[in-house]
Amino acid sequence: MKEVNHEQIEQAVRLILEAVGENPDREGLLDTPKRVARMYSEVFQGLNQDPEEYFETIFSEDHEELVFVKDIPFFSMCEHHLVPFFGKAHVAYIPKDGKVAGLSKLARAVEAVAKRPQLQERITATVADSIMNKLTPHGAFVIVEAEHMCMTMRGVKKPGSKTITMAARGVFKEDSTKRQEILALLHQS
Numbered sequence: 001m002k003e004v005n006h007e008q009i010e011q012a013v014r015l016i017l018e019a020v021g022e023n024p025d026r027e028g029l030l031d032t033p034k035r036v037a038r039m040y041s042e043v044f045q046g047l048n049q050d051p052e053e054y055f056e057t058i059f060s061e062d063h064e065e066l067v068f069v070k071d072i073p074f075f076s077m078c079e080h081h082l083v084p085f086f087g088k089a090h091v092a093y094i095p096k097d098g099k100v101a102g103l104s105k106l107a108r109a110v111e112a113v114a115k116r117p118q119l120q121e122r123i124t125a126t127v128a129d130s131i132m133n134k135l136t137p138h139g140a141f142v143i144v145e146a147e148h149m150c151m152t153m154r155g156v157k158k159p160g161s162k163t164i165t166m167a168a169r170g171v172f173k174e175d176s177t178k179r180q181e182i183l184a185l186l187h188q189s
Helices: 006-019 032-043 051-055 103-114 120-135 176-186
Strands: 067-078 084-094 139-148 163-170
Touching (some): 051 103, 051 120, 067 120, 084 120, 120 139, 120 163
Antiparallel strands (some): 067 084, 084 139, 139 163
C-alpha cells in the first residue's frame, strides 16, 4: 500500500499557484497546499483499496431473486482533468447458491472504486466485475449516472448534463427482460 506523499503534493500546488500568477505566500493561500494534500489523501484513498475485499464476507441465504440497491451517491475525480464528477450508482445482482453480501458492501465497493483518478465507464465495469468475481451470482447489473465538472465548468460548459453508463453481466447480459426489470424499478420512486 503506497502512502500519499503530502510534501510532493504541497510543492506541486505551490508551483501551480505560481504558474497561474498567484502568490502562494498570500494570507488566504498560505495553507492551501496543505489542505489540498489532505484532500487528495481522502479523495484518492481508493487507490489502496480492492473493491473485491468487500465481498469476502458472504452470507448463506436461500434467495435467488433480485437484490437491487439504488441511488448510492458517489464522488470521483476525472482522470483527464483532475476535476470532480459525482452522481449515483445503482447496483443489482441475482444471488446463486445462497451467496449474498451485506447491502452496505455494495455501496462500499462503489466508493472504493470511485475514490481514485477515474473514468465513469471504469467505475461501472469494475463494480460489476467485482460482484461477479467474488459472489459468482447469476448476473450483475450496474448503472452509473453522473455530472462531470469537466463538462460543466470548462470546455463545452453544459451544467446539468448527465452521463449514464451501464454494465451487464451474466443473465443481465443474456436476457434483455432482466435489464428492463431493473430499468423499470429504477424509475419508480
